[in-house]
Amino acid sequence: MRGIMIQGTASDVGKSLIVTALCRLLANEGVKVAPFKSQNMSNNSYVTRDGKEIGRAQGIQAEAARIEPTVWMNPILLKPRSDQQAEVVYLGKALETLSGRGYRDHYYDKGINVIKQALNHLQDEYDVVVIEGAGSPVEINLKDRELVNMRVAELADVPVILVSDIDRGGVFASIVGTLDLMEAHERQRVVGVIINKFRGDLSLFEDGIQWLEEKTGIPVLGVLPYVENHMIDGEDSLSIRSQFATVKEAKLDIAVIRHPFISNYSDLEPFLHEDDVSLRWVDNKSEWGQPDAVILPGTKSTINDMEYLQINQLDHLIQNHVEQGGHVVGICGGYQMLGEEIIDEAGSDTGIPNCIVRGLGIIPAHTTFYREKETQQVIGTFHSGTGLPTSQQVEGYEIHLGKTIFLQQGSPFLLVNNGVEEGYFAAGGQIIGTYLHHLFHNDVWRMQWLNMLRIRKCLPSQPANFLKDGKDQRYDDIAFQLRSHLKWDLLKNLINQWDSR
Structure with a gap:
């Protein structure tokens, strides 16, 4: 060779x-x-x-x-x-x-x-x-x-x-x-x-x-x-230390919950290139501060990491943040944590069949883990119930165990791959849950979401920072x-x- x-x-x-x-x-x-x-x-x-x-x-x-x-x-x-x-x-x-x-x-x-x-x-x-x-x-x-x-x-x-x-x-x-x-x-x-x-x-x-x-x-x-x-996207946990080591002073403060088994943290990398955004990790309540938005990223062990939030009292801080009008986004495992209950029916998340843990209760839904994993590339548009432009396309991919079922009527976030409803969108975008990895790599959507935060802080809106075109x-x-x-x-x-x- x-x-x-x-x-x-x-x-x-x-x-x-x-x-x-x-x-x-x-x-x-x-x-x-x-x-x-x-x-x-x-x-x-x-x-x-x-x-x-x-x-x-x-x-x-x-x-x-x-x-x-x-x-x-x-x-x-x-x-x-x-x-x-x-x-x-x-x-x-x-x-x-x-x-x-x-x-x-x-x-x-x-x-x-x-x-x-x-x-x-x-x-x-x-x-x-x-x-x-x-x-x-x-x-x-x-x-x-x-x-x-x-x-x-x-x-x-x-x-x-x-x-x-x-x-x-x-x-x-x-x-x-x-x-x-x-x-x-x-x-x-x-x-x-x-x-x-x-x-x-x-x-x-x-x-x-x-x-x-x-x-x-x-x-x-x-x-x-x-x-x-x-x-260039990082590969493993050591890359987190080097790529996200510097926390800058900026007008928008985004706190990212650092789960012990965080996955696909490349979802967050575009924020490093927004001049007015400070992205920082939160491991415990002493690091909480006063964030403008909280992101719960993906995890390879949703239930273990949900229990980590509860042990470290981060669950109450996230709930209070939402009650006070703060924005929250859950991606994949983070989306599952936003629901009311997580059920490991097949033992595929914890190794213990029928293990149940309560979630954050921010989204009226529960998630059940089965044996088969869903992996697919995704192209979608915003659901009409969001009020966002339905002609606007977003791209990403899904890698997840589990199916999330809503307990009451709510607005889906996206229509993906042949019109399937996906995710959760509430309070004008204050609460978002989705299985779509690389959501924020979509430059126009990232601009729209950041402008929601800017408007809430009485800051001027900013144009999109087009990172994808220069990849x-x-x-x-x-x-x-x-x-x-x-x-x-x-x-x-x-x-x-x-x-x-």
Whole structure:
């Protein structure tokens, strides 16, 4: 197989962004290129056109490569449901929930087989495959049955580039230490090093580059800058810390409930690019403040996270916020929490059949969890009962267990996919519940909703900030920016001339 694998000295060193940039750079040169990650662990997922679920990073990377995302680009997705268990999504479909040991004991051989199948499929369809690793390739306690790093490089027979994050410190130790912990045959695959997230004067680091190359015998293929506000969706919980780390002073204060098992937090990323909006996480009542709006995002474990709100007394704060006229939006699991009751009939959310927990009681509805998950891309319009323009289109996707049933007549929010009523809309938009992920990626709707908040605070309305139109250009911008700091021709030669023998 012609390809390259990007591995890291740790999680969140920038592997996903680098793979995205490489996919766009190669696509821009006329190469038919595809991304691949054998096994992803993330609650930030992507729904393909045929309704399959893969890691969000691989969906974004496929977009950068200008190809349609498929399950072959991420055949295994693990979605954490607790500290000990994760849902296994295999070729785009949820199969079961297992402990870490249970997964390692029962899925290794099955995992190897589907990885081989996926690699063969991609090799037949594409000229080059850019493969992303996970975490570190030298997790000694996991190496005997790993499915994500050097074992995959061997199956694909591709060279490896090792990436390290200089921003977190210890870059020399992390690179040299990682290489020293590799087996000799593994280290022979490492053909280059990339240092990521560099800030400051690069001339002050030239001695460091020389030392690394002399110490390891491996070329440094680039020192990449720290890219601010790259607007490429994050992948996992560590990305939350980096992408949402800064809380700015702004006229609109939006509080986001940070569930322990938050999922698809990319729903919130467009707000980071609104000048008058401050987006901040709320974990407990001491952080509540006086928000203009509250968003309850998706969760991989609705009932566990609902109980978390109750234990931390956030449920009363949300209820009081609504009673005082504050705005609230619940998305997916957050929508389910807004109802009066959540019933785990099949045990598919908690593992305990017929487990029942009370919700926030803000929406007159109850949700029942069954076994089958709904996953689909969605195109819809606003329901006539909302008073919003019924000709205005919104797009997104659904990934959820459970069906929400209204206990009394209420106004649906949307008409989706052939006129199906979806969601809940009340008090002129003060209360909104929906299963539609990426609702706020619809630029005109985001403007309309923010203007509701602005008007309530006697602030002037603002025009739409069109982020969606520039998405493809951002792939080009990131690719161009990183290429200028890479030994690009050398990197391409390493792909084209690799011979493990």
